[in-house]
Amino acid sequence: MSALCFELKGRPEQRLDLSSLVPGRLDGLNRKEIEALSVATTRESLTVGDVFKVEGKDVQSLHFVGTDDRCDKIGAKLAGGEIVVDGDAGMLLGAQMKSGKITVEGSAGVSAGASMVGGEIRVRRDVGDQAGGVASGETFGMRGGFIVIGGDAGALIGERLRRGLIVVGGKAGDYAGGRMIAGTILLQGGAGRYAGYSNRRGSLIFADKPRHLMPTYVDSGVMEFDYLRLLETWLREQGLRIRLGGRARRLMGDMAVLGKGEMLILE
Amino acid sequence: MPELKVKGVTIVETFAEAFPMVGTRVIITAPTAEWAMISARTMTGFATSVIACGAEGGIERTVPKSETPDGRPGVAVLLFTMDKNMLQTQLRNRVGQCVLTSPGSACYAGLEGEKTLKLGASLRFFGDGWQMSKVIGGRRYWRIPVMGGEFVCEEKTGMTTKGVGGGNLLVVGKSHKSVLAACTRAVKAIADVPDVITPFPGGIVRSGSKVGSKYAGQIASTNHAYAPGLKWHKDSELPPSAEAVLEIVIDGLTADAVHEAMEVGIHAIAKGGSREGVTHITAGNYGGNLGPHHFHLKEIVG
DSSP: OOEEEEEEOSOOSSOEEOTTOSHHHHTTOOHHHHHTSBOOOSSSOOBHHHHEEEEOOEEEEEEEESOOTTEEOTTTTOEEEEEEEESOBOTTTTTTOOEEEEEESSOBOTTTTTTOOSSEEEESSOBOTTTTOOOTTOSSSOEEEEEEESSOOOTTTTTTOOEEEEEESSOOOTTTTTTOOSOEEEESSOOOSSTTTTOSSOEEEESSOOSOOOTTOEEEEEEEOHHHHHHHHHHHHTTOOOOOOSEEEEEEEOTTTTOOEEEEEEO | OOOEEETTEEEOSOEEEEEEEEEEEEEEEOSSHHHHHHHHHHHTTTOSOTTTSSSEEEEEEEEOGGGSTTSSOEEEEEEEESSHHHHHHHHHHHIIIIITTSTTOEEEEOOOOSEEEESHHHHGGGGTTOOEEEEETTEEEEEEEETTEEEEEESEEEEEEEEEEEEEEEEEESOHHHHHHHHHHHHHHHTTSTTEEOOSGGGEESSOEEEOOSSTTOOEEEOGGGOGGGTTSTTOOOOTTOOEEEEEEEEESSHHHHHHHHHHHHHHHHTTTGGGTEEEEEOOOSTTSSOSEEEEHHHHHO
């Protein structure tokens, strides 16, 4: 069965709420019923059929084509299945998702993977602020799962992160891992200022020594970490060849809060 | 009925009587294959028989770097007991005292199963509050700071209730030398069979036991029917030519694995033929009323 494909007809007049276009919601609906679903976010009514050309059948495999930064909440609350976005995504991509996989060929807006519980998001290019952060109405950020960002990330990546792994290929903005509770963020291209601000038990892994270090992190020196080898092996199984090696400098912090978090700076 | 012989070695028409056991597997890794092996050997030391060791354990195989969770050389260890509580206790004590303490080691689950045993879930307390948990790909690992760096240990490992303990082969021969040579060859061959271990020293038992004794409180005693020095006795099962009997005990995660190991073992023993000095291959049983698993030698060879 061919993937159910939504091709954007043109730049929409208003922001779109695409949270209804997930396998769990579309299962059992015919083409007409799908086209009648509302995607409006203003008083102007707008349906799927107004903005998308709909083709294909398999609701477990959704394909968005030509989407732009106004296409919000793609894959929000996703609970299984696969979504491929051939274009950009707006805010709250995969927010609060439980399982399944989302792949974005372009960039995503703010709060990608916010408060997600499980599953996987891969964004080929950049993401906005607060990726893996807190969705509105939630108290925690990402609580599980895996986010891979090929390009740069905005500020506050992994804000209030509780569990899960975020990998950033490029540079992250200020306050990376801000107020994180636990979980892991792997930063391959460094981060802005105040990385690990108020980090309780989380791990920030830096490929290179960060330019700005908070004074509330204390140095434990260099040692071997089998954990890094474990992580490297697992990442390779996920198709990500990232050399972590086994040695890193460990800084513990944020001592302004619990102080059981860490920065691992690869040697 | 004609006697069944393989290369002149008589296969006695009897069966090995084996028992259900609970079992688990862990993967131990270390900076070198040598250190992974040291750790695994230590963990499975004094684990020959549940009679007095608490558990039966052994090294299943070495695990190449490409197959271990952390990309380091590893060793797969199997551990068996009669019930889950004992297996949990033995696993915790043995990993805690022998793997945690071993330089550069890490310990991972080696078995998937509906039932699980705590691994890092209990060893993490060694961290005294400095331990750290990490979930990677849905599996939880504990990082425990130790003098040698950091001990990484997976939270849980799987357990099987379909384990089988006490698969055995008794090898009777005209000289100790010939029986030992045949058994050594068999243990080596069985080592290549997956899911099984031969828990005794070098895989071989020289003092097979029977249940009970003339002495009160002694739960097991010498299998006098197979002691060559007691051939005069009416209980003796040995032919006049027998000078030595050695036993290979096999524990496995499944009955099929034990069956396969016994088959491989019989053929390896008989490889030298009767000329080597081995006269009979037989097996130990208790009349068939105690253990539910009966491995009939004739069927295995047939």
